[in-house]
Amino acid sequence: MADRAGSDSLHEQLQRICREAAEMGTPLPPEIELARRLGVSRPMVREALVGLEAHGLVARRAHQGTFPNVSAFSVALRIDQSYELSTLLEDAGFEVEVDVISVEWSTVNDVEAADLAVPTGSQCLRVVKRWLGDGTPRIAAEDVIPARRRDDVVFDTKYSVFEIVEVLRGESVEWESAKIGAVVPEGAWREVLALDDARPALSITLVGASLHGTRLYRAHELHLMDGLEYGMVRRAVRRG
Template identity: 35%
Template sequence: MTGSELPEPVERRLQRLWAEAAERGAAMPSEIALASSLEVSRPAVREALVRLEERGFIHRRKGADTTVNSSLLGIPARFEQRLDSSELIAAMGRTPSVEVTDVRVEEVTLDEAHEHDVSPRQSVLRTTKVWSADGEPVLVARDAVPVLTRTDPTTLDPATPMVDLATALTGERVGWELVFPGADGLSDDDAALTGRPAGEPAMTLDATGISRTGTVCYWTREVHLRGAFRYAMVRRADW
């Protein structure tokens, strides 16, 4: 790691150790052992373990080993976890690519202004992207990012991940996403972009990214083609 690079988050490093333990059918090492091997403090390890437990990767009991949930192996797509589309496709063991089919800067519509609580004359950067896995279209994303800084959106690479475009154009980082899943038939436009029949069933995700100060940083509609991803949701079952 060079001086300009940020250290990898503890939680991500622990998740790799979780995967190794799950593949072996073994328990997670103790907090002391994890802190030593990762060269971080025990409080940092404990905080990351809490987050992993909340997401269903592990189960901890006082005075007992930390067990791992090996059933999550091979499930890259989770409703409660935001992954960049390229990371999601790569997690499926396929090669991601993206084609930006439309880029424009324009004012929000009145419906958008009302729904997202932004000024009716607010400028937004709109992009349409078609994501492919091994050259096969799997997802269409229509993103809108408000222009709240002095950054000229036309100077940015539209293929840049949406969260990074949002940081540049709003000056804030996304803290939460509000997501509404649904199902619909492919529109004529989406069918033309993906080479699939119009009306073919597809899963949709309408998401709004919100900063910790309450600023709307983006909204997006994703159309996930049938059979492309296997989404899962993990929830605790404390009967």
């Protein structure tokens, strides 16, 4: 746990340095200078910069330097990254509350079965949550984890889907794929999101998989767009 905290701290410090460089329109200091400034080894800085590059925040060029992606810092909510929904809303400036609507053992329907590559009717744990920003429902999500029923496990309401998967499946989520669309919430979703009109919502369906490709969970999220702006960052490809 200490290593993870230290890594997060270094990542956050480098992000601040990147943001400052982006605001000034300058490249980042050399790795050796960053290492001295941050009190870590040069290999640690290099590894952290590789991570920032993978997230589209910097571009490294041999013999030229490391350059911040100026446009990336203007994208508040990135749908191309894995995130905790509470953190996403907190970063947008909201006071966040999380409601657990239901936790129950169930079976997967045809659509869920196709996404999870399991037979229709397979057992699963189904968790429905709602995230409120400044007291107003902003996001609702339904997580489906295919697994045999276990009555000996009590799930903390603060557990993330990743923690539940590890408990039930004994595996870690390494990959996530997403399908994105726009829908008008209906039925139970309207009640969960406290909607009294037919406004559209951003629909994100995520499937998490293990290192070897086993599909471990399906999450269906509905995001109300009021006061929120979503975007993505990607490497440009030359078009001829």
